[in-house]
Amino acid sequence: MDDGTETWLILGASSAMARALARAVAARGARLLLAGRDQDDLAALAADCGFRGAASAEAVVFDARDAGTFGPLIERMKALGGVPHAAVFTGSMPPQPEIDATPELIEGTIADSFTGPARVLTMLAPLIEAAGAGTIVGVGSVAGDRGRVGNYVYGSAKAGFATYLSGLRNRLTRSGGHVVTVKPGFVDTAMTWGLPGMFLVAPPEAVAASILTAVEKGKNVIYTPFFWRYIMLIIRSVPEPIFKKLSI
Amino acid sequence: MTWARREITGWGRVLRAEAELARPEKRRAALALAAEAPCPALGQRRSYGDACLAERALLTDRLDRVLEVDLDAGTLTSEAGVRLGDLAQYLAPRGWLPPVMPGTGFATVGGAIAMDVHGKNHHLKGAFSAHVTRLVLATPHGPVEVMPEDPLFALTAGGLGQTGPILEATMRLAPVRGDVMMVTERRMTGLEPFCDALDASDAPYVVGWIDATATGDTLGRGILEEGEVGKGLVPPAKRGRKIPFDAPRAALSAPVVRTFNAAYLRRVPERGRTVVRPIADYFFPLDKLFEWNRLYGKHGFHQFQCVVPVEARPALRDMLERIGKAALASPLAVLKRLGPGAGHPMSFPMAGYTLAVDLPNRPGAERLLATLNAATAEAGGRVYLAKDSSLTAAEAHAMYPGRAAWAEAVNARDPEHAFETALVKRLKLREAA
Numbered sequence: 001m002d003d004g005t006e007t008w009l010i011l012g013a014s015s016a017m018a019r020a021l022a023r024a025v026a027a028r029g030a031r032l033l034l035a036g037r038d039q040d041d042l043a044a045l046a047a048d049c050g051f052r053g054a055a056s057a058e059a060v061v062f063d064a065r066d067a068g069t070f071g072p073l074i075e076r077m078k079a080l081g082g083v084p085h086a087a088v089f090t091g092s093m094p095p096q097p098e099i100d101a102t103p104e105l106i107e108g109t110i111a112d113s114f115t116g117p118a119r120v121l122t123m124l125a126p127l128i129e130a131a132g133a134g135t136i137v138g139v140g141s142v143a144g145d146r147g148r149v150g151n152y153v154y155g156s157a158k159a160g161f162a163t164y165l166s167g168l169r170n171r172l173t174r175s176g177g178h179v180v181t182v183k184p185g186f187v188d189t190a191m192t193w194g195l196p197g198m199f200l201v202a203p204p205e206a207v208a209a210s211i212l213t214a215v216e217k218g219k220n221v222i223y224t225p226f227f228w229r230y231i232m233l234i235i236r237s238v239p240e241p242i243f244k245k246l247s248i
Numbered sequence: 249m250t251w252a253r254r255e256i257t258g259w260g261r262v263l264r265a266e267a268e269l270a271r272p273e274k275r276r277a278a279l280a281l282a283a284e285a286p287c288p289a290l291g292q293r294r295s296y297g298d299a300c301l302a303e304r305a306l307l308t309d310r311l312d313r314v315l316e317v318d319l320d321a322g323t324l325t326s327e328a329g330v331r332l333g334d335l336a337q338y339l340a341p342r343g344w345l346p347p348v349m350p351g352t353g354f355a356t357v358g359g360a361i362a363m364d365v366h367g368k369n370h371h372l373k374g375a376f377s378a379h380v381t382r383l384v385l386a387t388p389h390g391p392v393e394v395m396p397e398d399p400l401f402a403l404t405a406g407g408l409g410q411t412g413p414i415l416e417a418t419m420r421l422a423p424v425r426g427d428v429m430m431v432t433e434r435r436m437t438g439l440e441p442f443c444d445a446l447d448a449s450d451a452p453y454v455v456g457w458i459d460a461t462a463t464g465d466t467l468g469r470g471i472l473e474e475g476e477v478g479k480g481l482v483p484p485a486k487r488g489r490k491i492p493f494d495a496p497r498a499a500l501s502a503p504v505v506r507t508f509n510a511a512y513l514r515r516v517p518e519r520g521r522t523v524v525r526p527i528a529d530y531f532f533p534l535d536k537l538f539e540w541n542r543l544y545g546k547h548g549f550h551q552f553q554c555v556v557p558v559e560a561r562p563a564l565r566d567m568l569e570r571i572g573k574a575a576l577a578s579p580l581a582v583l584k585r586l587g588p589g590a591g592h593p594m595s596f597p598m599a600g601y602t603l604a605v606d607l608p609n610r611p612g613a614e615r616l617l618a619t620l621n622a623a624t625a626e627a628g629g630r631v632y633l634a635k636d637s638s639l640t641a642a643e644a645h646a647m648y649p650g651r652a653a654w655a656e657a658v659n660a661r662d663p664e665h666a667f668e669t670a671l672v673k674r675l676k677l678r679e680a681a
Contacts, residue, residue, distance in 0.1 A: 016273055016310065041274045044327070048313035051338060190273045190310075194252035 005055055006030040007082035009073060009124065011062055011117050012090035014041045016189035017139065020208035021087055026054035031080050035062035035073055036090075056080070064090050064116025065108060074123045084127045087137040087211075088117040093154040093191075106153050113157035118164050125168065128177035135178045135215050138165040142183050142223065145232045149247055169220060180214045181221040182207075185228035200225065251304075259541055260296040261548030262609045263637055265670055267303055273310040275327070275415060281306055282386035282413060286666040289413035291329060291356035295363065296551040297637030298670035299408060306413050308358050315416060319344065322421040323381070328358030328414040333532055340527050344421040345477075347379035351582075353532040358414040363634040364406030364595040368453040368475065368531070371587040373422070375597050377405035378590055383417040391415060403657055406595030408633060410658045410667050410678065429453075429530035430478040434520040435513065439468025439565055443601060446585040447558075452476050453530075455584050459509040460568065460577035460605050461502070467568050470583065471516050480524045490538040494546040500608055502575040509579055534580075544608050549578070550637050552620050553604035555586055555597065556629035563627035564601055567620055571605055574616045578606040593650025594677075596632045604635070614638060633671060644675040652681035 008025050010018050013034035022032055026049035034042045034049070034057060042059030049057035060076060063069050077084055092112040099105045121136060128134035143151050144158030162181055169179035186192055186201045202225045210224045223229040238246070251268040270285070272278040281287075291308050293300040308329030316325040319342055324335070332346045333353015339345055350365040359365070360376040361383060373379070383404065385392045394400045404411045432451075436442040442456060451474035458470035498504065534540050541548070556563050571577050582604040589598040607613045617638040624631055630647035631639055645651055655678045659665070665678060672678055 014274065019273075038274065038276070040276065044275065044313050044315055047315050051314040051317050190250075190271070190277075193271055194250035194269075 003082065005082040006085050007033070007077065007080045009033045009035060009077055009084070009086040009120075011035050011064075011086065011088045011120060013045060013059075014038050015089045016204040017184070017187055017207050018087065018089040019045055020204040021089075021137075021211060022049055022057075023052055024205075024208045024212055025085075026050075026052040026057065029053055029055050030085075031055045031082055032057040033060055033073070033076055033080065034058065035060045037061070037063050062120075064112045067116075067119065070120050070123060073120060074127070077124065077127060083131055084124065084134040085136070086121060086124055086134075087139070088121070089139050090117050091139075091141070091154070091158070093143075093151055096149070096151055096153065099153050109153050110157045110160070113154060114161040114164070118161065121164075121168060125172060125177075128172055129175040132176040134172075135180060136165075136168065136172070137180045137182060137211055137215065138162075138168075139182045139184065140165070142185055142228055142232050144183070146236055146243070178215075178218055180211070180219055182211055182214070183221070183223045183228065183232070185223065185225060185231070200227070256290075256293060256301060257548075258297045258300055258637065259294050260550055260609075260637060261541055261544070261546075262550060263298040263301060263670065265298070265301040265303065267301070267305055269305055269307055271307040271310055275311065278306065278311060278413065278415060279386050279390060283388045283390075286388055286412065286662070286664070288409045288667045288669050289328065289358060289362075291359035292331065292354045294352050294355050294359065295634045295671075297635060298674060299363070299634050299636070300359075301670035302668070308356060308413070311415070312356075316418075322423060323418060324421055325382075325416060325418040326357055327416050328356060330357050331355065332357065332360060333528065333535060336527065336531065339421060340424065340427060343424060345424050345527070347420055347422045348373060348376040349531045351532065351534070353528065353535050357417050357419070361405060361414055361417060362407060362409045364590070364592060364597070365634070366586065366597045368455045368584070369422075370597055371449075371454065371585050372452060374587060375406075375590055375595060376419075377401075377592065377595065379420045379422075380405070381418050381420060384415045385411060386413045386415045399657070400661075402592045403654060403661075405590065405592040407592070407654070407658070408594060408672060408677070409669060410672060411661060412667055424477040426477040426479040427527065428478055428480045429475045429525045429527055430480070430522060431473055431475045431525055431530060432520065432522045433516045434472045434474075435516050435518055436468070436470045436472050438466065439561070439568065442468050442470060442472065442583060443561055443564075445472050446583070446601070449474055449585070455582060457512070458568075458581045458583040458603070459513060460571050460581035461506045461509050461575070463569060463572035467565065467572060468583075469513065470581075471513065475530055477527070478524070488536045488538060491540055491542040493542065495543045497545055497610075500544065500578050505577065505579055512579065544578070544606070547609040549609050550607045550613055550617060551604060551635045552607060552617055552638075553602060553632040553635040554620065554624040554629050555600045555602040555632070556624060556627040557598075557600045560600065560627040560629065563623055563629070564603060567603065567623050570616065570619055570623075571607075574612060576607050576610060576613055576616060578608060580604075580606040593654035594633070594648055596630065596634070598630065600629060602632075604632075633675075636671065636675075639675060641674075641676040641679075644677065651677060655679065655681075
């Protein structure tokens with residue numbers, strides 16, 4: 001089935017950003033494996049992707065905290081064939097005060113945002129190496145660029161994920177594969193809807209479009225919308241003696 | 249569910265509301281909301297007045313997926329927030345179109361049912377709900393499936409959202425052979441010949457552009473457009489543009505509009521012509537100008553749309569006379585023939601002529617609207633509630649004789665009046681007789 005068709009594994013496919021990306025690649029005629037926990041919602045998305053032109057679209061179970069769900073994803077990717085691609089949208093961000101009160105939450109946050117998807121990607125990497133092509137899109141967060149009082153557990157998980165992606169890029173580039181690290185700023189999703197202090201909120205469709213441009217151009221790390229690169233440049237360059245006293 | 253506080257407006261931007269808005273992304277979240285905090289659903293808010301305003305509402309923006317499509321049988325099931333223009337874009341190359349399309353492709357499936365919208369094919373195909381074979385409402389007790397034969401269906405079709413949020417719907421599609429519109433345009437010299445031509449036309453899609461600035465001998469002049477889907481070379485699509493700012497008043501002042509309309513009329517040669525247009529350009533001519541409502545400036549505009557019975561041509565003439573004399577009209581005015589109504593109590597279409605005119609919100613507009621509303625009532629016609637911003641409760645009650653019984657049935661389902669919108673409150677539509 002190596003007919004040059006793109007086959008996309010989308011982890012955490014029911015998020016708004018993932019839905020936008022799934023629709024965009026569906027319109028290009030890709031095969032889609034939509035992975036997540038909410039099977040009803042993913043079945044609806046699969047139907048919608050089929051309508052929009054996907055060669056095939058199916059919902060599969062994926063839980064970042066349940067390693068038993070990882071293997072079947074890879075088996076299904078092998079069976080579907082084509083050029084293997086993956087996009088990771090998983091992550092969870094419990095409010096920091098809840099984490100402070102219940103430190104056990106740290107493990108789940110790190111599994112959702114880093115170690116769960118990293119295990120799947122590590123299992124998927126040999127498929128890309130064997131195909132000699134394929135791209136992995138890892139969605140991190142600007143929160144991973146510097147630890148802040150409001151969400152440093154989530155931030156550190158995303159920082160770990162970003163470092164993992166950088167290493168994976170270094171590995172896959174040798175065999176013709178590629179990894180794009182995506183750092184979105186504020187995106188208009190259920191997570192940010194109605195939150196105070198949001199500004200310059202980007203629609204998920206714009207984020208999906210910039211991700212696909214980055215995939216085509218072989219970019220390594222993108223901020224989306226682009227201006228977040230400069231916002232984070234400023235935030236990263238604040239000296240620690242000053243930064244530690246700020247609450248931004 | 250998180251609520252966001254936003255100012256929302258009708259498409260005409262005259263009426264506004266501060267609203268608490270929820271925007272579920274999943275069916276499950278929408279159902280949870282329906283159980284915990286019932287409120288009306290809003291789509292893309294293309295209703296002109298306050299039919300799409302409420303203090304608290306559920307936005308269907310993200311409930312926008314096509315759930316099932318059968319391209320052999322020509323049926324499609326989608327979530328309520330799917331936009332008809334998006335469906336048309338995907339379906340046309342595959343030989344189908346949504347059965348009924350209003351003047352904007354941004355209208356959603358849910359909105360099309362709640363307003364029972366009509367299109368340029370109403371004289372042959374009826375309104376949108378006539379093609380809906382099933383819908384699902386979100387109720388506090390879970391999803392409820394409604395079939396056309398259920399009494400609840402007639403309460404919901406044109407029911408202004410008062411039976412609760414529509415989650416999804418199944419519709420029969422219209423088969424089309426071709427990918428472009430072949431449009432025959434003919435100049436109409438006055439109201440009588442215009443109405444005669446509308447009566448005589450058997451084209452699948454018919455609409456008339458009318459010069460609402462014309463008075464006296466030229467009153468009722470315009471262009472009759474008869475369209476059918478055909479095969480042809482698709483003209484290259486032009487890119488959409490956005491109106492970047494509120495236009496100054498002078499942009500739509502009376503002399504400018506008069507000059508524009510005269511030129512627009514002359515565009516079509518006296519002997520008529522046939523042109524080929526992309527399907528979307530024909531059905532949704534203004535959608536390429538994103539936020540074209542800003543052309544009317546920061547004060548916004550009203551749209552008056554009525555339907556009067558076929559025998560009430562004199563009333564139509566009288567209305568056009570008043571509109572022309574008031575020198576308030578914009579270039580956007582439409583005259584169309586409607587077929588018989590569907591019998592749903594709050595559904596707008598009924599057999600007759602429908603006239604739609606945009607009126608900038610300037611001094612004199614409200615007085616003109618009041619006269620037009622009264623003239624409509626007197627002629628035995630009715631005003632389209634999806635457009636209305638100016639009726640009185642008494643007028644609305646008289647125009648929709650089935651309203652009181654509808655209100656009783658709807659109130660029994662929603663005793664807390666949780667689904668009332670600003671329009672329903674303003675016109676006291678759910679008040680007992």
